[in-house]
Amino acid sequence: MNSMKLRKNAGYRFFDDFNCYKITGENCEEILEYYLSKSVEFADEMTVNFHFALNSNAEIISEVILYKLEDEFLFFSNNHFSQIIKEAHGLQIEELDNLNILQIEGISSPNIISQIESEEDLETLEFKDVISTEFAGTKIYLSRFGFTGEFGYQIILPKYKNKEIIDNVFSDISTIQIDNYTHSLFEVGHPLKKLYSSNEYNLCELGYLWNIDFTKDNFVGREKLLEQLEYSQNHIIGFKSDNIVKVDEDVFFDGISVGTVILVYEDFDNKIYRGLLMLKESFAHSNINFSLENNSIIKTLSSPYTIPESWKKDEF
Template sequence: MNKIYTELRKDKAYQKFEGKIFELKGYDVEDALGKVIPKNIEFMDIDTCGFSFILTDKGDVFSEIIFYKLEDSYILASKDDLFPLFVDSEGDFNIRDVSDELNLIQIEGKNSGEIAQQFYEYEISTLAFKNVTKAVYKDKEFIMARFGYSGEFGYQFILNNNIVEQFINDFLSIVPVYDDFVGDYVKFEVNHPVSDLYNGDANLFELGYAWNLDFTKEEFIGRAAILNKINETTTQSIVFSSLEKVQVNESIYFDGHKIGQVYWVRDSLDENPKRNYLGMLQVEEYYAHSGLHFITSEGVEIETLSNPYTIPESWSK
């Protein structure tokens, strides 16, 4: 059992974003963004946010992003340098790296609203998922969004860098910090994309991550390529659990027939006595269903699961 994992699920934990933050402005900003973000952002309400991928022209993931649609600008948070995507953008459009000015703090957990409530004049539960509001701390305005990845309540705070440490001291001094290992695990438990998975050999459709792409949008980088991948795929992912250890690339069998292999696996962090390991298979599409029992090439029995693979604590609050 991972103590930080337990704190995140049953109470709260936080993480400072390690990456780049960009501000995009101008009359033609949505034209520029619309070519790279596979979402119909022009139809989104102001003061909302979302998660998506930016693809390469080959249909692979270039970057995952969080985007915030504000009244006069967009803010994008990414692990990657986004400047090259916009070198050919025309019209009234400007992109600026504001990573030296802003930082993002993510709070996840059943009780994370205790922090957010201090900056919201109404009952915090009335701030809808993906909605953004402005708040003030130390006489400086900042952005607060209801958004997270774990299936628990989650809130994001985009603050000036010069008040981040004071914010942590004032509100998060006794709240544990979760690392990327725990962050990826809780994402995986609710089928939120995990970089170790989408940076592997399987495409977004095979991983079950294509829900982050809006194919009603007629044009975005990589659209044709990912559609070709979808049409050509013969395998599909399904999550599994097991009591005994299995290895990545271990073959999976059903009734003596090889149907796929183990794609990803982690030690289970929850208290479920029925499993010690949680992972993902890539199998023939016919077998990509929950509630099935397969055998690995090493004789380990595994069971496929339906999403979510852990019931978030917040769902019963």
């Protein structure tokens, strides 16, 4: 895997696995506050945020991208989450199957996105801010938002405009391959579906509590999360190794088994292996050498495991 093509230039992708829904009404904000992992009530209008939707066992049932607009909410999630809130409260939730999200990420994305005409200076749009503008005579929403640690933007547009915007704005960059995209997410500690979907590890062990707002008095899964905080004894941490590493290998410290390998990526360009370990919490610290059963050495890392190119730019 290699994320440098995205990081040193830019790429785009559509969120094909998410559906778009519109929700309005007097109590819709209160309902979303209860079902989503971060504050909705105190978020500014015309902003976007990334949430978890949890069940009562604090398991992720869907990732949710929520747009808080001036007079309505748009959210992108899987169908399962929309059905839960619709059935629980009898809300009028409209599926907007004509809309999708186009995501662009990478260090050159501000220059590329500036090709869209707008009264706003798109290159200096604040993180999470949303504006309404037009592309080829069609209303779109554009936000400064992304997941890889690089400069990123999202565009909500009708699906029939997909080809036109790619041909006219993004023709100099290519689609982000899903394997390289998930590798980029791993590098900055973003939640990975392949890890949380099995429910083998809880969110505390996976280190995903940064996406939970515990200042909220009540939300689905809160009590279970508090239990996990008290009783979890393992924690995730990154590693690198010059030798071949495989998932499910035992990890040793001074001859004692202290954890296991749960994710591996091979970096072909640098000829190293990187990934994630699940260790006993007292051992889950960076810059420590551990060994595998074949006596090869792996070294733990602090996050992020790759410094995004955009962080090196002084002008943003």
